[in-house]
Amino acid sequence: MAIQAAVFTELAKHGYGRLSIEAVARRAGVGKTAIYRRWSSKLQMVVEVVSAAAVKVMPVPDTGTLSGDIRELLDAGAQAMRHPLASQIVPDLLAEAARNPDIAETLENALRETQQGLSAVMVKNAVERGDLPADTDAELAFDMVFGPLYWRVAVTRRPASDDYLDSLAEGATAALIAAHGPAAPPGGQEAAG
Amino acid sequence: MAIQAAVFTELAKHGYGRLSIEAVARRAGVGKTAIYRRWSSKLQMVVEVVSAAAVKVMPVPDTGTLSGDIRELLDAGAQAMRHPLASQIVPDLLAEAARNPDIAETLENALRETQQGLSAVMVKNAVERGDLPADTDAELAFDMVFGPLYWRVAVTRRPASDDYLDSLAEGATAALIAAHGPAAPPGGQEAAG
CATH class of the missing domain: 1.10.357.10 (Tetracycline Repressor, domain 2)
Incomplete structure (x- = not known):
């Protein structure tokens, strides 16, 4: 799954407050560093x-x-x-x-x-x-x-x-x-x- | 403080998800039963x-x-x-x-x-x-x-x-x-x- 799609799925499931970058990375099948390379937070x-x-x-x-x-x-x-x-x-x-x-x-x-x-x-x-x-x-x-x-x-x-x-x-x-x-x-x- | 004002204060502070009837009752200086007498939930x-x-x-x-x-x-x-x-x-x-x-x-x-x-x-x-x-x-x-x-x-x-x-x-x-x-x-x- 692309990172964008993973963000949407996690947001819909847990809301912004409980969303974690770890969970997005896991769902997208990438490491956390791949996300922090694109976005600082x-x-x-x-x-x-x-x-x-x-x-x-x-x-x-x-x-x-x-x-x-x-x-x-x-x-x-x-x-x-x-x-x-x-x-x-x-x-x-x-x-x-x-x-x-x-x-x-x-x-x-x-x-x-x-x-x-x-x-x-x-x-x-x-x-x-x-x-x-x-x-x-x-x-x-x-x-x-x-x-x-x-x-x-x-x-x-x-x-x-x-x-x-x-x-x-x-x-x-x-x-x-x-x-x-x-x-x-x-x-x-x-x-x- | 009236119960209505206590509801507003607690909502503004904690949001709906974390609001508790206990905290509203405490802030309004009444018992929980006074609240349950008016509202079922x-x-x-x-x-x-x-x-x-x-x-x-x-x-x-x-x-x-x-x-x-x-x-x-x-x-x-x-x-x-x-x-x-x-x-x-x-x-x-x-x-x-x-x-x-x-x-x-x-x-x-x-x-x-x-x-x-x-x-x-x-x-x-x-x-x-x-x-x-x-x-x-x-x-x-x-x-x-x-x-x-x-x-x-x-x-x-x-x-x-x-x-x-x-x-x-x-x-x-x-x-x-x-x-x-x-x-x-x-x-x-x-x-x-």
């Missing part, structure tokens, strides 16, 4: 493995319309939430973070970078199409698209049907436009949408 | 105390406009997130819920009831004013108002300034209207908004 190992997986399951959509991009991001998000990463490992790390400032900072940075990577491209494309003004707040935009889904599925654990995701995408598109005002026509060019 | 005690506090810190707004109600709900929400309840205890319970179906079910029911209590009244008032159609999905509405704030403050731990809350309220108001379509004029009366 258990925390660094877990956060890097988890962040890399989060980026992989959340591809940046590029459908040609803002509402299409939002709908696709929500679809990817709903899928990502079915991964043990979201339902088990992130809650574990958040609970640890409440008591350990090192974990909090590392986890926050990883979540922010993932979020910024996704929302920056989506907003940049929308600005280029004239769907959103150039000064759009990409963080607020991502919060409004992804937050409702996270609250629904990961926190209050209700299902997100296709109909629900359709309505949410429609709502979030309107929210982004309303929160940022209409796009100003760039260089005399007429703004679309 | 540690789980029931924690969820009831936490739910009651959540309802108390989240009053139902009634400002006379949908956007005003949303802005006030966001303000109360931002305040509630500064309470140890949101930053420490809920993450703990969510982490435990990932491994224990009993905790998951009890916690989900408590969160849903709290959310439904708040959103049902806000949506009912908006429908009566003609701001939203009668078939508005109160759950979707609450997800779109509260989800972005929870994701931002409780999960990725970024600050929510007054400007941020203003923009989010504007966005969420537009989202609710867009996701549900315009209000149909009830009984020939003209719809506002």
